[in-house]
Amino acid sequence: MTEVRTRFAPSPTGFQHIGGFRTALYSWLLARHFGGKFILRVEDTDQERRVAGAIKYLLESFEWLGVDIDEGPSSAELDLVGEPYKGIGGDFGPYIQSQRLPLYKEAAEKLIATGFAYRCDCTPEMLEKERLEQMARKELPGYSGYCRTRNVSADTRHVVRFKMPHKPSITVIDAVKDRVSWDQVPMRDPVLLKSDGFPTYHLAVVVDDHHMRISHVLRSDEWLSSLPLHVLLFDAFGWEKPIFAHLPAVLGSDGKKLSKRHGATSLETFKSDGYLSQALLNYVVLVGWSPGEGDEQEIFKREDLIKKFSLDHVNKASAVFDYNKLIWMNGMYIRALSFEEFTAAAKPFLDQAGMQMAPERWKIIAPHVQERVRALNEIAPMIEFLCRDQIEREMNSMFHKEIDVSRAKQILKLADQKLSGLGDFSVAEIEGALRGLAAELNLKPGPMFGVLRVAVTGKKITPPLFESFSALGREATLQRIRETGVLLENVPAQGG
RNA sequence: GUCCCCAUCGUCUAGCCCGGUUAGGACAUCGCCCUUUCACGGCGGUAACGGGGGUUCGAAUCCCCCUGGGGACGCCA
Numbered sequence: 001m002t003e004v005r006t007r008f009a010p011s012p013t014g015f016q017h018i019g020g021f022r023t024a025l026y027s028w029l030l031a032r033h034f035g036g037k038f039i040l041r042v043e044d045t046d047q048e049r050r051v052a053g054a055i056k057y058l059l060e061s062f063e064w065l066g067v068d069i070d071e072g073p074s075s076a077e078l079d080l081v082g083e084p085y086k087g088i089g090g091d092f093g094p095y096i097q098s099q100r101l102p103l104y105k106e107a108a109e110k111l112i113a114t115g116f117a118y119r120c121d122c123t124p125e126m127l128e129k130e131r132l133e134q135m136a137r138k139e140l141p142g143y144s145g146y147c148r149t150r151n152v153s154a155d156t157r158h159v160v161r162f163k164m165p166h167k168p169s170i171t172v173i174d175a176v177k178d179r180v181s182w183d184q185v186p187m188r189d190p191v192l193l194k195s196d197g198f199p200t201y202h203l204a205v206v207v208d209d210h211h212m213r214i215s216h217v218l219r220s221d222e223w224l225s226s227l228p229l230h231v232l233l234f235d236a237f238g239w240e241k242p243i244f245a246h247l248p249a250v251l252g253s254d255g256k257k258l259s260k261r262h263g264a265t266s267l268e269t270f271k272s273d274g275y276l277s278q279a280l281l282n283y284v285v286l287v288g289w290s291p292g293e294g295d296e297q298e299i300f301k302r303e304d305l306i307k308k309f310s311l312d313h314v315n316k317a318s319a320v321f322d323y324n325k326l327i328w329m330n331g332m333y334i335r336a337l338s339f340e341e342f343t344a345a346a347k348p349f350l351d352q353a354g355m356q357m358a359p360e361r362w363k364i365i366a367p368h369v370q371e372r373v374r375a376l377n378e379i380a381p382m383i384e385f386l387c388r389d390q391i392e393r394e395m396n397s398m399f400h401k402e403i404d405v406s407r408a409k410q411i412l413k414l415a416d417q418k419l420s421g422l423g424d425f426s427v428a429e430i431e432g433a434l435r436g437l438a439a440e441l442n443l444k445p446g447p448m449f450g451v452l453r454v455a456v457t458g459k460k461i462t463p464p465l466f467e468s469f470s471a472l473g474r475e476a477t478l479q480r481i482r483e484t485g486v487l488l489e490n491v492p493a494q495g496g
Numbered sequence: 497g498u499c500c501c502c503a504u505c506g507u508c509u510a511g512c513c514c515g516g517u518u519a520g521g522a523c524a525u526c527g528c529c530c531u532u533u534c535a536c537g538g539c540g541g542u543a544a545c546g547g548g549g550g551u552u553c554g555a556a557u558c559c560c561c562c563u564g565g566g567g568a569c570g571c572c573a
Contacts, residue, residue, distance in 0.1 A: 046573065049572065120571095127571085139497095141569075187568090221501070225500055225568035226569095251566090256566095291510095292509095294521090296510080296521045298509095313510095317503060318502075320508075321508095328524085371535060435532090445531095446533075449532040453532075461535090462534075
């Protein structure tokens with residue numbers, strides 16, 4: 001088998017969304033699976049739509065995801081398009097299409113010489129007029145082929161069009177869709193080379209995939225309908241065709257194509273919401289692919305993914321992106337982190353919340369927080385009570401059928417005494433004291449701890465109580481218990 | 497309008513190619529257990545082959561039609 005070479009070929013017209021990254025991920029996985037090469041090629045043949053910074057964003061995103069690229073734009077190429085960044089390079093460059101123009105020109109001329117293409121000097125205005133007339137007559141809009149038989153000079157401003165066969169019969173075996181057939185092509189003499197000298201997507205993709213020796217073309221299935229053109233083009237050039245794999249779409253929960261309305265779609269947002277890149281990668285790969293054959297594994301190490309990935313089990317149908325499952329998976333990944341990794345991951349989120357914490361404190365509380373969060377941005381709210389001088393208290397959560405205001409006051413007062421008398425404000429000491437108190441009062445620990453929980457942390461849902469107290473320290477803990485006692489003085493006696 | 501693609505629990509999917517399963521797993525949801533709250537973990541429940549025709553002893557699986565969804569028909573990609 002010849003070397004497996006896959007490419008991801010985005011156009012820098014905006015910020016790649018999660019569906020686009022999935023295509024890249026599958027290409028990358030396939031290359032790695034077969035020990036081949038993964039190539040990044042930038043398709044910037046539409047100068048009008050190019051967005052500054054798009055390539056750099058792409059490169060940074062791949063870096064965050066840990067997707068390594070074997071060949072791609074070099075630093076020099078990136079400088080040329082005004083997006084300086086550390087480049088990649090490779091033997092088949094340039095990897096930015098706007099820097100490959102002579103290649104397309106040459107290819108188009110070859111097609112004219114061999115009778116597969118012709119020059120056309122019809123202006124956009126003429127074409128628009130033609131289209132309107134066709135629509136008025138309820139005909140299929142499309143170029144009439146007026147210039148097919150004319151001899152348009154190479155010196156006039158013109159485009160190069162492909163001479164579409166009248167009744168092509170084309171069957172392609174697609175690696176995910178299987179057999180796909182056409183007996184007519186839904187395109188009439190498409191433009192290959194634009195009048196500005198830039199190629200259209202169709203010409204560029206075929207020429208580049210050939211010259212870059214791409215073995216597998218993975219792309220979104222909205223391209224399926226232009227596949228016959230590409231096949232015809234490969235044949236016209238006399239080039240061997242790559243294997244095609246057209247991937248189904250990723251949808252939002254309403255069944256429409258995934259967009260911002262559905263929630264986060266840019267990697268940037270996932271990152272700032274506290275998703276781990278490994279978790280996101282794992283989940284995204286699972287949208288539309290499964291190991292199949294009764295294999296029920298869902299959490300995959302990068303190596304597992306590379307080992308098991310195959311086009312055979314890519315789904316034909318489009319899939320809905322499920323944020324629920326993603327956040328579940330993210331939680332699994334967070335829990336699997338070592339203490340050091342979790343600490344490092346949490347840092348930016350604590351910094352952002354303006355929260356500082358002494359290492360001793362963090363060490364006590366971190367493992368319990370790690371066990372509880374599903375995304376990194378849930379950390380700060382959970383341990384706010386450790387970092388703020390003043391806290392808001394959800395007072396109503398304190399009461400219970402066995403606990404009214406006077407009972408709560410009593411608990412606070414006695415807990416104050418018990419905790420004050422402790423030799424060491426350790427988790428074990430605190431636990432002993434408070435469990436002892438519950439026994440003395442003949443109260444169930446749950447409700448009684450609830451009073452202290454709200455008093456000290458302000459919240460109903462927190463990390464475990466003794467650890468929280470220990471991390472907070474004796475002084476602050478007692479102070480909050482006393483503050484709460486004062487607050488309760490102002491509550492009507494019957495309480496909650 | 498023409499052409500192409502797609503169709504299993506609410507969601508992601510296994511099973512389909514090579515007909516025979518109590519149609520399996522995961523997320524979500526509900527209940528129970530564990531338990532100081534929450535989370536984790538454990539156990540259990542609800543929940544699917546879009547419809548209609550064939551072929552066959554037997555169809556989620558093979559064939560046809562319908563319906564529904566998506567895509568394409570540009571000097572955009």
